[in-house]
Amino acid sequence: EIVLTQSPGTLSLSPGERATLSCRASQSVSGRYLAWYQQKPGQAPRLLIYGASTRATGIPDRFSGSGSGTDFTLTISRLEPEDFAVYSCQQYYSSITFGQGTRLEIK
Amino acid sequence: QVQLVQSGAEVKKPGSSVKVSCKASGGTFRNYAFGWVRQAPGQGLEWVGGIIPILHIPNYAQKFRGRVTFTADESTSTAYMELRSLTSDDTAVYYCAKDISGSLPTYFVFWGQGTLITVSS
Numbered sequence: 001e002i003v004l005t006q007s008p009g010t011l012s013l014s015p016g017e018r019a020t021l022s023c024r025a026s027q028s029v030s031g032r033y034l035a036w037y038q039q040k041p042g043q044a045p046r047l048l049i050y051g052a053s054t055r056a057t058g059i060p061d062r063f064s065g066s067g068s069g070t071d072f073t074l075t076i077s078r079l080e081p082e083d084f085a086v087y088s089c090q091q092y093y094s095s096i097t098f099g100q101g102t103r104l105e106i107k
Numbered sequence: 108q109v110q111l112v113q114s115g116a117e118v119k120k121p122g123s124s125v126k127v128s129c130k131a132s133g134g135t136f137r138n139y140a141f142g143w144v145r146q147a148p149g150q151g152l153e154w155v156g157g158i159i160p161i162l163h164i165p166n167y168a169q170k171f172r173g174r175v176t177f178t179a180d181e182s183t184s185t186a187y188m189e190l191r192s193l194t195s196d197d198t199a200v201y202y203c204a205k206d207i208s209g210s211l212p213t214y215f216v217f218w219g220q221g222t223l224i225t226v227s228s
């Protein structure tokens with residue numbers, strides 16, 4: 001099983017700042033089969049990025065994904081108030097596993 | 108626009124079973140994968156498994172193999188997950204989700220609202 005480790009566990013930033021979230025895989029995720037989700041309290045996850053770097057329909061361009069192999073990054077260029085949430089990565093190269101999530105909170 | 112509407116919250120006794128439904132509207136039902144993901148209180152997302160209705164071939168997370176069954180009724184556009192031999196560790200919100208690629212494993216574009224399953228004596 002591919003284990004995904006996200007860091008940091010919690011990220012405290014202010015609106016307007018840049019957020020960089022990391023997702024590290026225990027083995028290579030070939031084909032860049034990695035997705036990112038946003039989840040707010042009491043809501044279902046929302047797909048942001050798939051294929052490591054392709055934005056899902058309707059996702060603002062301040063969200064971007066990058067990386068390959070075992071190291072992937074989600075970047076939010078300028079934080080908006082509605083971006084404060086939990087972000088999870090998911091690999092779909094070998095079965096499906098999720099990272100434990102990064103909580104992005106307002107500083 | 109695809110919508111997934113799940114059945115309501117349930118409280119179950121340890122050792123019992125639960126069956127959660129996920130009714131889809133909009134889009135094509137049979138050609139795309141339905142997945143089930145759970146989230147224990149305060150925890151991260153966990154893959155349970157899924158099915159592609161047209162293939163009737165389930166895909167299980169190893170942890171749940173033998174204890175979970177996935178089915179799909181094309182006549183009502185409804186996917187089901189049945190989990191057996193429940194323990195308190197199964198207390199979680201269970202989400203159904205639908206992809207747009209028609210294969211498993213995959214990422215999920217559309218999500219249901221979640222169904223809270225509480226296992227308690």
